[in-house]
Amino acid sequence: MNASLKNRLKRTALLALIGLGIGALIAAIQILQETKQGTPSTVAGIAIGGPFNLTDQAGKTVTEKDFAGKTLLMYFGFTSCPAICPTELSKIVAVLKALGPDGDGITPVFVTVDPARDTVDVIKSYVAQFHPRLIGLTGTQEQIDVILKNYRIYAARVDTPEMSDYTMDHSSFIYFIGPDGALRGIYRAQDDAQIIAHDVEKFLKKLR
């Protein structure tokens, strides 16, 4: 077995473990319908969220306080991702569209896992391709490390000799976060926009 294959298997095993952890988390959320006010939201001993300090596509500082009282659809990825990230961001846009006027009350957020390449300018032109209200967040590697840890996102740089530049392995989940900062849903690649829109609609009805 060569070194690169070995590394790939290691990463696959690691991603599988993280996937299992998230699976258990989804189950826990389904059981625990009500979460107390405030962040981080604790679901069966698993905390998601917490303070962060990042920069948006306009160069403005954004912290968790800027999202207080907002309902979010949040995704972590990187702008040079060939397929998964654009697909998931397009899915968020499809959810907003499916929600009609209710979609205007949802804040879509993209956080980079690759701050070295995803500068403010790169993020700016990237998010503009998807939605006028999509907030793109970047920061220093240290700032990004904080939010990745608190939101339980796995991300790792991958170098392969056959590619001119590196790529990123990362977990791909759409987080649905309520105005109290509590995690209300986690969606994977196989969950389509209709499923997410249905959940969000149901949640918004309960808030009224």
Ligand code: NI
């Ligand atoms: Ni990606």
